[in-house]
Amino acid sequence: MEKKEKIRSKNIGQVFTPQYLVEEMLDYAGYKNTAIIEKHIIDNSCGDGAFLQVAVKRYCEEALRAGKNSREIKTHLECYIHGIDTDKEAYENCKANLEKVANRYKIKNVAWDIHNQDALAVKTYDGKIDYVVGNPPYVRVHNLQETYDEVKQYRFANGGMTDLYLAFFELGFNMLNPSGKLCYITPSSWLSSVAARNMRNHVMEKRNIISLVDLGHYQPFPHVTAYTIISLFSNDKQSDRFDYYTFNSETRQRNHVANLSLQDSCIDGILYLSDKEHLDTLRSIKTSTPPRLVTVKNGFATLADNIFIGEDVPESTITIKALKASTGKKYKCLFPYDEKGKPLPPDKIFSEKQVADYLQAHKDELLKGRKEHPAWYQFGRTQALQDVYKDKLSINTLLRTEKDLKIEYVPKGEGIYSGLYAITHDGIPLEDIKQILETPQFSDYIKLLKKYKSGGYYTYNTKDVEQYINWYISYKSDNKYANKSTFLGQYFEFV
Known part of the structure; x- marks a missing residue:
């Protein structure tokens, strides 16, 4: 099973989220307690349903506490729990996994609103969702084949050598209703990469960040090396301040570092994370123009x-x-x-027999498959x-x-x-x-x-x-x- 998951993560960008992170992220987003009743939640890259399984569990328990009967809860699950995944096997597994969770609460044969589609082509949920959560696919857009042109239509993903997860940020923002929240775990490169410039501009304009949890060097995913961050946004927040946390890999809890303004964090178009004193120092280094000594x-x-x-x-x-x-x-x-x-000049280089013999012995390797090149004996750059x-x-x-x-x-x-x-x-x-x-x-x-x-x-x-x-x-x-x-x-x- 581990080998199979490794292959899937490599080929289609799926990275499977561990249970403890799912729980933490749903807590961060506020998907808990009575607030979740009759609220729409979607994972638009749901995979086997890691996030949605916990969401269903929480929904069932809160609905039962609120006095809902099994028939009512079944109707709610069909109405308020949503998922999309392009991978057929993951889609089937997700529905089966959600059904198992519902069965624990004596709820059976749910008509799950889970779709085997390319999420980037789905507009059904735009402006309707209270909670967008998930772990978008990690894959470079240029590695895609069938969906390349579709992905590049997203403004966040038209910045050259971009990553697919950026398009999923834009997709998620589009899905939010006026008070909706988005919570993703993604590579932290959106804070600094050239490809993510459009996304950063959007964030600076909308001022909708609630918090960022930087996982730093911690590797939460098996078989995948990724430096990740948990980003929480809210449509009904318009403030330039947000909370910055680090992540303690031993306790698996976030640690608050600072409440920052976007102006504190943004230096030359890049978002840096630290306390304000360090950021002031960094701004001085990055924006001063000393002589080039x-x-x-x-x-x-x-x-x-x-x-x-x-x-x-x-x-x-x-x-x-x-x-x-x-x-x-x-x-x-x-x-x-x-x-x-x-x-x-070549006559100088090849005038010494030991040099001439050595280079000739490696000529084919230096030509790298080319038939001939006049400077084959020189450095590549x-x-x-x-x-x-x-x-x-x-x-x-x-x-x-x-x-x-x-x-x-x-x-x-x-x-x-x-x-x-x-x-x-x-x-x-x-x-x-x-x-x-x-x-x-x-x-x-x-x-x-x-x-x-x-x-x-x-x-x-x-x-x-x-x-x-x-x-x-x-x-x-x-x-x-x-x-x-x-x-x-x-x-x-x-x-």
């Missing part, structure tokens, strides 16, 4: 590291050392370029070539704390790959840059960006590091490079 770039992209870099590379006049930034280890590197990063003959610092791209940073001095004549590197201008020593980065403050800043990776790590890119360093150099009030512009020193104090 340090440049951070990506290392080599040979696209064939196993050929150009390693112990098997022959010694020659074009062999240099290259440091692997992710590990801090150095290896031999065949570097067919001059000191300015320009390609050496040109990045970082022009900086080999400059002093620089290598920087790895994963951390949990500052102790995970691997920052190494790399002298002129040596290269860097599998990571980033920094070069300085105006005579700023590289050692000072190293000291700036090897601090709890830098690692705290990286954690604010919430670019999660497995194992509890966070990742970051050239822009993230460069912005921080130049902000620090230019504005940190007690450092020797600070300019005379005004800056509140406490912005740097992370708590």
Whole structure:
């Protein structure tokens, strides 16, 4: 069964929600107690019915407490419980599972309002639903075949390489009645991705967020690596304030962090989550425009590291050392370029027999199936070539704390790959840059960006590091490079 579920999650984006999360999410949405009687609830990607099974259980119990008889409850279940799923097997399982729940309360032969359809084509429920809940499919739109054009008609999903769950957000919002609530668990990428820009604009305009529960590194789904967030919206809320929670994986409860305004959270069109003090610091880093005293770039992209870099590379006049930034280890590197990063002429490269023999032995692999290419013996991309003959610092791209940073001095004549590197201008020593980065403050800043990776790590890119360093150099009030512009020193104090 586990193998079968893994295949289904991979092929059609279905991710099956564990019971405890279903219970928590229905509680968050307010689908409990007497408030649920005669209220419409839908899961528009219902799968086997994880959310709807709990909804039916709660509805039956509340209806019985309210004095409803079995016939009345059966009618209510047929009227107020709704589901849609495109997968035939899941659809059949869902109806069977709901019937089992109803049977526990002596209610049988319910004509369930569950449909085996493409939810994105269903308009029946628009403007009618009190509670939209669920776990929308996680799949890139470009991987879809039959429904691609239909999905791209949704405004939230027409932003290029988008995800299907964004269209389901728009679908869910369309289904809500004037006081309806939507509660989804989805990838947290809607807070920051380019593809989700239209959704964020909608949220900023409607001001309808009630709360966000960031699950962080916690992985609630078997067989699926996803960094998720529980988002709760309400149509009858128009306030720019919302509650931000983290999720405790041990207690399986949410922990309140802050009540934020959208203005606090939104920085350059991206929604960040933290307390206000940290967000103020982050806003300063992300929106200030200091002089570019340090440049951070990506290392080599040979696209064939196993050929150009390693112990098997022959010694020659074009062999240099290259440091692997992710590990801090150095290896031999065949570097067919001059000191300015320009390609050496072929007669120079192939003049040494050991180099010629080595490259010829790997020619087919370097051509990658092409019949011929004039520059087959060069790196796949040109990045970082022009900086080999400059002093620089290598920087790895994963951390949990500052102790995970691997920052190494790399002298002129040596290269860097599998990571980033920094070069300085105006005579700023590289050692000072190293000291700036090897601090709890830098690692705290990286954690604010919430670019999660497995194992509890966070990742970051050239822009993230460069912005921080130049902000620090230019504005940190007690450092020797600070300019005379005004800056509140406490912005740097992370708590």
